[in-house]
Protein backbone atom coordinates (compact mmCIF):
# COMPACT_ATOMS: atom_id res chain seq x y z
CA UNK A 1 0.00 0.00 0.00
CA UNK A 2 1.08 3.51 -0.67
CA UNK A 3 2.77 5.04 2.32
CA UNK A 4 2.03 8.59 1.21
CA UNK A 5 -1.21 10.25 2.21
CA UNK A 6 -1.90 13.47 0.36
CA UNK A 7 -5.29 15.13 0.47
CA UNK A 8 -7.52 14.81 -2.61
CA UNK A 9 -7.32 18.60 -2.98
CA UNK A 10 -3.54 18.49 -3.31
CA UNK A 11 -3.61 15.54 -5.70
CA UNK A 12 -6.19 17.30 -7.85
CA UNK A 13 -3.77 20.17 -8.51
CA UNK A 14 -1.58 17.99 -10.73
CA UNK A 15 -2.01 16.14 -13.97
CA UNK A 16 -0.09 12.86 -14.32
CA UNK A 17 1.50 12.12 -17.69
CA UNK A 18 2.28 8.48 -18.41
CA UNK A 19 3.96 6.67 -21.28
CA UNK A 20 4.58 2.93 -21.42
CA UNK A 21 7.33 0.85 -22.99
CA UNK A 22 6.40 -2.76 -23.53
CA UNK A 23 8.87 -5.47 -24.51
CA UNK A 24 7.43 -8.63 -26.00
CA UNK A 25 9.36 -11.75 -26.88
CA UNK A 26 8.38 -13.01 -30.29
CA UNK A 27 7.32 -16.64 -30.58
CA UNK A 28 9.85 -17.62 -33.23
CA UNK A 29 11.34 -21.12 -33.24
CA UNK A 30 14.90 -19.77 -33.30
CA UNK A 31 16.60 -16.59 -32.06
CA UNK A 32 16.76 -13.23 -33.83
CA UNK A 33 20.21 -13.51 -35.39
CA UNK A 34 21.32 -17.14 -35.03
CA UNK A 35 19.93 -20.65 -35.25
CA UNK A 36 19.77 -21.28 -31.48
CA UNK A 37 16.45 -22.44 -30.09
CA UNK A 38 14.23 -19.69 -28.72
CA UNK A 39 12.88 -21.63 -25.78
CA UNK A 40 12.05 -20.73 -22.18
CA UNK A 41 13.02 -23.12 -19.42
CA UNK A 42 15.96 -24.97 -20.99
CA UNK A 43 18.99 -25.89 -18.85
CA UNK A 44 21.00 -22.67 -18.31
CA UNK A 45 23.53 -21.85 -21.03
CA UNK A 46 22.52 -24.64 -23.40
CA UNK A 47 20.85 -22.59 -26.17
CA UNK A 48 23.86 -20.46 -27.01
CA UNK A 49 26.39 -20.11 -29.84
CA UNK A 50 29.20 -17.79 -30.93
CA UNK A 51 26.69 -15.39 -32.54
CA UNK A 52 24.45 -14.78 -29.54
CA UNK A 53 27.51 -14.61 -27.28
CA UNK A 54 29.22 -12.16 -29.62
CA UNK A 55 32.44 -14.21 -29.95
CA UNK A 56 35.03 -12.80 -32.37
CA UNK A 57 34.42 -13.63 -36.01
CA UNK A 58 30.74 -14.48 -35.63
CA UNK A 59 28.17 -12.75 -37.81
CA UNK A 60 24.44 -12.25 -37.22
CA UNK A 61 21.82 -13.29 -39.81
CA UNK A 62 18.33 -11.86 -39.39
CA UNK A 63 15.49 -14.34 -38.70
CA UNK A 64 12.78 -13.58 -41.27
CA UNK A 65 10.07 -14.99 -38.98
CA UNK A 66 10.92 -12.30 -36.41
CA UNK A 67 10.37 -9.63 -39.08
CA UNK A 68 7.09 -11.27 -40.11
CA UNK A 69 5.80 -11.30 -36.51
CA UNK A 70 6.96 -7.75 -35.79
CA UNK A 71 5.32 -6.53 -39.01
CA UNK A 72 2.04 -8.28 -38.18
CA UNK A 73 2.07 -6.75 -34.68
CA UNK A 74 2.82 -3.31 -36.16
CA UNK A 75 -0.21 -3.50 -38.44
CA UNK A 76 -2.42 -4.73 -35.61
CA UNK A 77 -1.62 -1.59 -33.61
CA UNK A 78 -2.21 0.64 -36.61
CA UNK A 79 1.41 1.59 -37.23
CA UNK A 80 2.91 2.66 -40.54
CA UNK A 81 5.56 0.13 -41.46
CA UNK A 82 8.77 1.61 -42.82
CA UNK A 83 9.93 0.14 -46.10
CA UNK A 84 13.57 0.33 -45.01
CA UNK A 85 14.49 0.12 -41.34
CA UNK A 86 17.95 -0.04 -39.83
CA UNK A 87 19.46 -2.05 -37.00
CA UNK A 88 21.71 -0.16 -34.61
CA UNK A 89 24.08 -1.06 -31.83
CA UNK A 90 23.14 0.17 -28.38
CA UNK A 91 26.36 0.08 -26.40
CA UNK A 92 26.48 -0.62 -22.70
CA UNK A 93 28.13 -2.96 -20.29
CA UNK A 94 26.23 -5.46 -18.23
CA UNK A 95 27.30 -8.96 -17.17
CA UNK A 96 24.30 -10.54 -18.93
CA UNK A 97 25.25 -8.85 -22.22
CA UNK A 98 28.52 -10.48 -23.25
CA UNK A 99 28.67 -8.65 -26.60
CA UNK A 100 28.86 -5.28 -24.87
CA UNK A 101 26.07 -4.01 -27.10
CA UNK A 102 22.49 -4.86 -27.90
CA UNK A 103 21.28 -5.02 -31.49
CA UNK A 104 18.27 -2.72 -31.58
CA UNK A 105 16.75 -0.11 -33.85
CA UNK A 106 17.19 3.58 -33.22
CA UNK A 107 16.31 6.41 -35.59
CA UNK A 108 14.77 4.19 -38.28
CA UNK A 109 12.54 1.72 -36.47
CA UNK A 110 10.37 -0.88 -38.21
CA UNK A 111 7.11 0.97 -37.59
CA UNK A 112 5.74 4.28 -36.24
CA UNK A 113 2.64 6.42 -35.69
CA UNK A 114 0.20 3.79 -34.45
CA UNK A 115 -2.59 3.80 -31.90
CA UNK A 116 -4.97 1.63 -29.97
CA UNK A 117 -8.34 2.54 -28.51
CA UNK A 118 -8.96 1.73 -24.87
CA UNK A 119 -12.32 1.77 -23.10
CA UNK A 120 -12.78 4.42 -20.42
CA UNK A 121 -14.78 4.34 -17.21
CA UNK A 122 -17.67 6.32 -18.77
CA UNK A 123 -18.19 3.71 -21.51
CA UNK A 124 -16.41 5.66 -24.23
CA UNK A 125 -13.02 4.97 -25.77
CA UNK A 126 -9.79 6.90 -25.68
CA UNK A 127 -7.15 6.70 -28.39
CA UNK A 128 -3.61 6.16 -27.09
CA UNK A 129 -0.89 6.95 -29.60
CA UNK A 130 1.93 4.53 -30.27
CA UNK A 131 5.20 6.23 -31.11
CA UNK A 132 6.97 3.21 -32.52
CA UNK A 133 7.49 -0.51 -32.67
CA UNK A 134 11.07 -1.55 -33.14
CA UNK A 135 12.87 -4.87 -33.24
CA UNK A 136 15.72 -5.74 -30.93
CA UNK A 137 17.32 -8.66 -29.15
CA UNK A 138 16.99 -9.64 -25.51
CA UNK A 139 19.90 -9.90 -23.08
CA UNK A 140 20.70 -12.84 -20.82
CA UNK A 141 19.63 -13.19 -17.23
CA UNK A 142 21.51 -12.59 -14.00
CA UNK A 143 20.44 -14.99 -11.28
CA UNK A 144 20.84 -13.44 -7.88
CA UNK A 145 19.30 -16.13 -5.72
CA UNK A 146 18.57 -19.83 -5.47
CA UNK A 147 22.17 -21.03 -5.06
CA UNK A 148 23.99 -22.00 -1.85
CA UNK A 149 26.46 -19.16 -2.39
CA UNK A 150 23.94 -16.65 -3.70
CA UNK A 151 24.81 -14.28 -0.87
CA UNK A 152 28.21 -13.67 -2.42
CA UNK A 153 27.82 -14.64 -6.10
CA UNK A 154 25.60 -13.87 -9.06
CA UNK A 155 25.12 -16.53 -11.75
CA UNK A 156 24.47 -15.95 -15.43
CA UNK A 157 22.13 -17.75 -17.80
CA UNK A 158 22.74 -16.56 -21.35
CA UNK A 159 20.00 -18.64 -23.01
CA UNK A 160 17.90 -15.50 -23.44
CA UNK A 161 20.66 -13.60 -25.32
CA UNK A 162 19.44 -12.92 -28.83
CA UNK A 163 15.78 -13.72 -28.21
CA UNK A 164 13.78 -11.57 -30.66
CA UNK A 165 11.85 -8.71 -29.06
CA UNK A 166 9.43 -6.11 -30.27
CA UNK A 167 9.51 -2.96 -28.17
CA UNK A 168 6.30 -0.97 -28.33
CA UNK A 169 6.54 2.60 -27.08
CA UNK A 170 3.39 4.60 -26.39
CA UNK A 171 2.99 8.33 -26.66
CA UNK A 172 2.71 10.13 -23.30
CA UNK A 173 -1.08 10.08 -23.79
CA UNK A 174 -2.02 8.13 -20.69
CA UNK A 175 -3.35 10.19 -17.78
CA UNK A 176 -4.26 7.75 -15.02
CA UNK A 177 -2.99 4.45 -13.63
CA UNK A 178 -6.32 2.88 -14.64
CA UNK A 179 -5.80 3.99 -18.24
CA UNK A 180 -2.34 2.45 -18.15
CA UNK A 181 -3.86 -0.81 -16.95
CA UNK A 182 -6.45 -0.74 -19.75
CA UNK A 183 -3.85 0.07 -22.39
CA UNK A 184 -1.70 -2.87 -21.32
CA UNK A 185 -4.68 -5.22 -21.18
CA UNK A 186 -5.80 -4.26 -24.70
CA UNK A 187 -2.28 -4.38 -26.12
CA UNK A 188 -1.68 -7.84 -24.68
CA UNK A 189 -5.01 -9.01 -26.06
CA UNK A 190 -4.10 -7.79 -29.56
CA UNK A 191 -0.68 -9.45 -29.45
CA UNK A 192 -2.23 -12.72 -28.30
CA UNK A 193 -4.83 -12.55 -31.08
CA UNK A 194 -1.99 -12.13 -33.58
CA UNK A 195 -0.18 -15.12 -32.01
CA UNK A 196 3.16 -13.34 -32.18
CA UNK A 197 3.95 -13.79 -28.47
CA UNK A 198 2.62 -15.81 -25.57
CA UNK A 199 2.76 -12.61 -23.46
CA UNK A 200 3.56 -14.66 -20.37
CA UNK A 201 4.58 -12.11 -17.76
CA UNK A 202 5.77 -14.70 -15.23
CA UNK A 203 8.22 -16.05 -17.78
CA UNK A 204 9.20 -12.55 -18.84
CA UNK A 205 7.88 -12.74 -22.38
CA UNK A 206 5.99 -9.48 -21.79
CA UNK A 207 7.68 -6.78 -19.71
CA UNK A 208 6.68 -3.23 -19.01
CA UNK A 209 8.51 -0.06 -18.01
CA UNK A 210 6.51 3.05 -17.18
CA UNK A 211 7.52 6.68 -17.66
CA UNK A 212 5.65 9.04 -15.40
CA UNK A 213 5.72 12.73 -14.58
CA UNK A 214 3.31 15.22 -13.09
CA UNK A 215 2.57 18.84 -13.97
CA UNK A 216 0.21 21.45 -12.57
CA UNK A 217 -3.06 21.46 -14.53
CA UNK A 218 -2.87 23.86 -17.44
CA UNK A 219 0.91 23.75 -17.73
CA UNK A 220 2.01 22.66 -21.19
CA UNK A 221 5.58 21.69 -20.39
CA UNK A 222 6.05 18.15 -19.13
CA UNK A 223 7.54 17.64 -15.69
CA UNK A 224 10.78 15.70 -15.25
CA UNK A 225 10.03 12.08 -15.97
CA UNK A 226 10.86 9.07 -13.91
CA UNK A 227 11.14 5.59 -15.38
CA UNK A 228 9.78 2.81 -13.22
CA UNK A 229 11.24 -0.61 -13.99
CA UNK A 230 10.86 -4.11 -12.63
CA UNK A 231 7.08 -4.24 -12.69
CA UNK A 232 5.96 -7.74 -13.60
CA UNK A 233 2.18 -7.60 -13.59
CA UNK A 234 -0.38 -5.10 -14.86
CA UNK A 235 -1.76 -4.71 -11.36
CA UNK A 236 1.70 -3.81 -10.11
CA UNK A 237 2.10 -1.29 -12.94
CA UNK A 238 -1.07 0.39 -11.70
CA UNK A 239 0.08 0.29 -8.07
CA UNK A 240 3.57 1.54 -8.95
CA UNK A 241 2.10 4.45 -10.92
CA UNK A 242 -0.29 5.36 -8.11
CA UNK A 243 2.60 5.42 -5.68
CA UNK A 244 4.95 7.30 -7.99
CA UNK A 245 2.42 10.00 -8.85
CA UNK A 246 1.84 10.70 -5.16
CA UNK A 247 5.54 10.63 -4.40
CA UNK A 248 6.29 13.21 -7.10
CA UNK A 249 3.47 15.49 -5.99
CA UNK A 250 4.67 15.30 -2.41
CA UNK A 251 8.22 16.23 -3.42
CA UNK A 252 6.98 19.23 -5.44
CA UNK A 253 4.55 20.35 -2.74
CA UNK A 254 7.30 20.33 -0.15
CA UNK A 255 9.44 22.59 -2.32
CA UNK A 256 11.70 19.95 -3.83
CA UNK A 257 12.22 19.08 -7.47
CA UNK A 258 11.92 15.80 -9.36
CA UNK A 259 15.12 14.48 -10.84
CA UNK A 260 15.07 12.47 -14.02
CA UNK A 261 15.93 8.97 -12.86
CA UNK A 262 15.17 5.29 -13.05
CA UNK A 263 13.39 3.76 -10.07
CA UNK A 264 12.64 0.16 -9.17
CA UNK A 265 9.27 -1.03 -7.93
CA UNK A 266 9.45 -3.04 -4.73
CA UNK A 267 6.38 -5.26 -4.53
CA UNK A 268 6.78 -6.23 -0.87
CA UNK A 269 7.03 -2.62 0.30
CA UNK A 270 4.67 -1.12 -2.25
CA UNK A 271 7.05 1.69 -3.13
CA UNK A 272 9.68 2.68 -5.66
CA UNK A 273 13.39 3.10 -5.01
CA UNK A 274 15.88 5.19 -6.88
CA UNK A 275 18.16 2.95 -8.95
CA UNK A 276 20.21 5.35 -11.05
CA UNK A 277 20.00 8.70 -12.73
CA UNK A 278 18.29 8.31 -16.08
CA UNK A 279 20.60 7.72 -18.99
CA UNK A 280 20.14 9.70 -22.19
CA UNK A 281 20.02 8.24 -25.69
CA UNK A 282 23.47 9.66 -26.49
CA UNK A 283 24.96 7.76 -23.55
CA UNK A 284 24.47 4.58 -25.57
CA UNK A 285 26.54 5.77 -28.55
CA UNK A 286 24.09 4.27 -31.01
CA UNK A 287 25.49 3.60 -34.45
CA UNK A 288 24.21 1.55 -37.40
CA UNK A 289 24.94 -2.16 -37.02
CA UNK A 290 27.68 -2.81 -39.60
CA UNK A 291 27.02 -6.57 -39.76
CA UNK A 292 23.37 -6.38 -40.81
CA UNK A 293 21.87 -4.94 -43.99
CA UNK A 294 18.78 -2.70 -43.78
CA UNK A 295 15.48 -4.52 -43.28
CA UNK A 296 13.39 -4.16 -46.41
CA UNK A 297 9.62 -4.61 -46.10
CA UNK A 298 8.31 -4.75 -49.66
CA UNK A 299 4.82 -3.67 -50.65
CA UNK A 300 4.03 -7.30 -51.55
CA UNK A 301 5.19 -8.58 -48.17
CA UNK A 302 3.18 -5.89 -46.41
CA UNK A 303 0.04 -6.71 -48.39
CA UNK A 304 0.48 -10.43 -47.67
CA UNK A 305 0.94 -9.69 -43.96
CA UNK A 306 -2.20 -7.54 -43.90
CA UNK A 307 -4.14 -10.54 -45.15
CA UNK A 308 -2.86 -12.56 -42.20
CA UNK A 309 -4.29 -10.13 -39.65
CA UNK A 310 -6.98 -11.88 -37.62
CA UNK A 311 -10.21 -10.17 -36.70
CA UNK A 312 -8.91 -8.08 -33.79
CA UNK A 313 -10.54 -8.01 -30.36
CA UNK A 314 -12.22 -4.61 -30.69
CA UNK A 315 -13.78 -5.40 -34.06
CA UNK A 316 -14.79 -8.81 -32.83
CA UNK A 317 -16.54 -7.35 -29.79
CA UNK A 318 -18.49 -4.91 -31.93
CA UNK A 319 -19.55 -7.68 -34.28
CA UNK A 320 -20.50 -10.06 -31.47
CA UNK A 321 -22.52 -7.38 -29.69
CA UNK A 322 -24.51 -6.88 -32.89
CA UNK A 323 -24.73 -10.53 -33.88
CA UNK A 324 -25.68 -12.05 -30.53
CA UNK A 325 -27.19 -8.99 -28.81
CA UNK A 326 -24.57 -9.15 -26.08
CA UNK A 327 -24.03 -6.61 -23.34
CA UNK A 328 -20.75 -4.77 -23.81
CA UNK A 329 -19.22 -6.15 -20.61
CA UNK A 330 -20.11 -9.70 -21.65
CA UNK A 331 -18.48 -9.15 -25.03
CA UNK A 332 -15.26 -8.15 -23.25
CA UNK A 333 -15.37 -11.30 -21.14
CA UNK A 334 -16.03 -13.58 -24.10
CA UNK A 335 -13.36 -12.10 -26.37
CA UNK A 336 -10.55 -11.85 -23.80
CA UNK A 337 -8.98 -14.95 -25.33
CA UNK A 338 -9.18 -15.72 -29.01
CA UNK A 339 -9.43 -19.51 -28.62
CA UNK A 340 -12.24 -19.13 -26.10
CA UNK A 341 -14.09 -16.66 -28.30
CA UNK A 342 -13.72 -19.12 -31.20
CA UNK A 343 -15.18 -21.94 -29.12
CA UNK A 344 -18.03 -19.73 -27.90
CA UNK A 345 -18.94 -18.65 -31.42
CA UNK A 346 -18.79 -22.16 -32.84
CA UNK A 347 -21.14 -23.33 -30.08
CA UNK A 348 -23.40 -20.28 -30.05
CA UNK A 349 -24.15 -20.70 -33.74
CA UNK A 350 -25.69 -24.10 -33.03
CA UNK A 351 -27.76 -22.86 -30.07
CA UNK A 352 -31.37 -21.74 -30.11
CA UNK A 353 -30.45 -18.59 -28.21
CA UNK A 354 -26.78 -17.48 -28.38
CA UNK A 355 -27.36 -14.66 -25.94
CA UNK A 356 -28.53 -17.15 -23.35
CA UNK A 357 -25.45 -19.29 -23.96
CA UNK A 358 -23.33 -16.20 -23.27
CA UNK A 359 -25.23 -15.47 -20.07
CA UNK A 360 -24.89 -19.02 -18.80
CA UNK A 361 -21.20 -19.12 -19.65
CA UNK A 362 -20.51 -15.93 -17.77
CA UNK A 363 -22.84 -16.04 -14.80
CA UNK A 364 -23.46 -19.73 -14.10
CA UNK A 365 -20.26 -21.33 -15.33
CA UNK A 366 -17.90 -18.37 -14.88
CA UNK A 367 -19.25 -17.69 -11.39
CA UNK A 368 -18.68 -21.27 -10.25
CA UNK A 369 -15.20 -21.46 -11.79
CA UNK A 370 -14.20 -18.21 -10.17
CA UNK A 371 -15.47 -19.28 -6.76
CA UNK A 372 -13.41 -22.46 -7.01
CA UNK A 373 -10.37 -20.72 -8.47
CA UNK A 374 -10.53 -22.89 -11.62
CA UNK A 375 -9.55 -22.01 -15.17
CA UNK A 376 -11.96 -22.35 -18.07
CA UNK A 377 -10.08 -25.46 -19.28
CA UNK A 378 -10.76 -27.14 -15.94
CA UNK A 379 -14.51 -26.74 -16.20
CA UNK A 380 -16.45 -30.01 -15.89
CA UNK A 381 -19.20 -28.51 -18.08
CA UNK A 382 -18.11 -28.33 -21.71
CA UNK A 383 -19.16 -25.67 -24.21
CA UNK A 384 -21.54 -28.26 -25.73
CA UNK A 385 -22.95 -28.81 -22.24
CA UNK A 386 -23.70 -25.12 -21.87
CA UNK A 387 -25.47 -25.08 -25.24
CA UNK A 388 -27.48 -28.17 -24.22
CA UNK A 389 -28.52 -26.50 -20.96
CA UNK A 390 -29.34 -23.26 -22.74
CA UNK A 391 -31.57 -25.05 -25.25
CA UNK A 392 -33.43 -26.94 -22.52
CA UNK A 393 -34.01 -23.68 -20.71
CA UNK A 394 -35.11 -22.01 -23.90
CA UNK A 395 -37.58 -24.79 -24.68
CA UNK A 396 -38.98 -24.57 -21.17
CA UNK A 397 -37.90 -28.14 -20.39
CA UNK A 398 -36.06 -27.07 -17.26
CA UNK A 399 -36.45 -24.05 -15.02
CA UNK A 400 -33.55 -21.78 -14.17
CA UNK A 401 -33.61 -23.14 -10.65
CA UNK A 402 -33.25 -26.68 -11.98
CA UNK A 403 -30.46 -25.52 -14.24
CA UNK A 404 -28.58 -24.19 -11.22
CA UNK A 405 -29.06 -27.50 -9.42
CA UNK A 406 -27.82 -29.46 -12.45
CA UNK A 407 -24.76 -27.24 -12.76
CA UNK A 408 -24.09 -27.68 -9.04
CA UNK A 409 -24.23 -31.45 -9.52
CA UNK A 410 -21.82 -31.22 -12.49
CA UNK A 411 -19.30 -29.40 -10.32
CA UNK A 412 -19.79 -31.71 -7.34
CA UNK A 413 -19.27 -34.85 -9.39
CA UNK A 414 -16.91 -33.45 -12.00
CA UNK A 415 -19.23 -34.58 -14.79
CA UNK A 416 -20.40 -32.87 -17.95
CA UNK A 417 -23.94 -31.56 -18.27
CA UNK A 418 -25.32 -34.29 -20.56
CA UNK A 419 -24.29 -37.05 -18.13
CA UNK A 420 -25.88 -35.37 -15.13
CA UNK A 421 -28.99 -34.38 -17.04
CA UNK A 422 -29.61 -37.91 -18.35
CA UNK A 423 -29.26 -39.37 -14.86
CA UNK A 424 -31.04 -36.75 -12.84
CA UNK A 425 -33.52 -35.54 -15.45
CA UNK A 426 -35.37 -33.17 -13.18
CA UNK A 427 -39.00 -33.81 -12.49
CA UNK A 428 -41.19 -31.29 -14.17
CA UNK A 429 -44.81 -30.54 -13.50
CA UNK A 430 -46.54 -30.37 -16.88
CA UNK A 431 -49.97 -31.15 -15.55
CA UNK A 432 -52.12 -28.09 -16.28
CA UNK A 433 -54.49 -28.79 -13.38
CA UNK A 434 -51.69 -29.05 -10.84
CA UNK A 435 -50.11 -25.79 -11.98
CA UNK A 436 -53.47 -24.01 -12.01
CA UNK A 437 -54.08 -25.11 -8.43
CA UNK A 438 -50.78 -23.55 -7.36
CA UNK A 439 -51.59 -20.35 -9.25
CA UNK A 440 -54.97 -20.11 -7.50
CA UNK A 441 -53.24 -20.36 -4.12
CA UNK A 442 -50.77 -17.61 -4.99
CA UNK A 443 -53.50 -15.35 -6.38
CA UNK A 444 -55.58 -15.83 -3.22
CA UNK A 445 -52.59 -14.98 -1.02
CA UNK A 446 -51.73 -11.76 -2.88
CA UNK A 447 -54.91 -9.76 -3.46
CA UNK A 448 -53.08 -6.41 -3.53
CA UNK A 449 -50.78 -7.46 -6.38
CA UNK A 450 -53.74 -8.90 -8.27
CA UNK A 451 -55.52 -5.57 -8.00
CA UNK A 452 -52.42 -3.70 -9.22
CA UNK A 453 -52.01 -6.11 -12.13
CA UNK A 454 -55.59 -5.69 -13.19
CA UNK A 455 -55.15 -1.94 -12.79
CA UNK A 456 -52.52 -2.02 -15.56
CA UNK A 457 -49.23 -2.98 -13.91
CA UNK A 458 -48.67 -5.92 -16.27
CA UNK A 459 -45.03 -6.41 -15.26
CA UNK A 460 -46.35 -7.97 -12.04
CA UNK A 461 -46.93 -11.21 -13.95
CA UNK A 462 -43.23 -11.97 -13.33
CA UNK A 463 -43.92 -11.74 -9.59
CA UNK A 464 -46.70 -14.33 -9.83
CA UNK A 465 -44.60 -16.63 -12.01
CA UNK A 466 -41.82 -16.42 -9.43
CA UNK A 467 -44.13 -17.17 -6.53
CA UNK A 468 -45.73 -20.16 -8.25
CA UNK A 469 -42.34 -21.49 -9.33
CA UNK A 470 -41.24 -21.28 -5.71
CA UNK A 471 -44.37 -23.08 -4.55
CA UNK A 472 -43.69 -25.83 -7.13
CA UNK A 473 -40.13 -26.18 -5.76
CA UNK A 474 -38.84 -25.08 -9.15
CA UNK A 475 -40.57 -27.94 -10.93
CA UNK A 476 -43.34 -26.22 -12.85
CA UNK A 477 -42.80 -26.20 -16.62
CA UNK A 478 -41.80 -22.58 -17.18
CA UNK A 479 -43.47 -22.11 -20.57
CA UNK A 480 -46.73 -23.56 -19.35
CA UNK A 481 -46.54 -21.62 -16.11
CA UNK A 482 -46.07 -18.30 -17.92
CA UNK A 483 -49.02 -18.96 -20.16
CA UNK A 484 -51.34 -20.06 -17.32
CA UNK A 485 -50.44 -17.19 -15.00
CA UNK A 486 -51.41 -14.61 -17.60
CA UNK A 487 -54.57 -16.50 -18.44
CA UNK A 488 -55.63 -16.64 -14.77
CA UNK A 489 -54.80 -12.99 -14.08
CA UNK A 490 -56.58 -11.76 -17.16
CA UNK A 491 -59.53 -14.07 -16.54
Ligand SMILES: [Zn+2]
Pocket residue numbers: 031034035036047048049050051052053162
Ligand atom coordinates in the same frame (compact mmCIF):
# COMPACT_ATOMS: atom_id res chain seq x y z
ZN1 LIG B 1 22.95 -18.44 -30.85
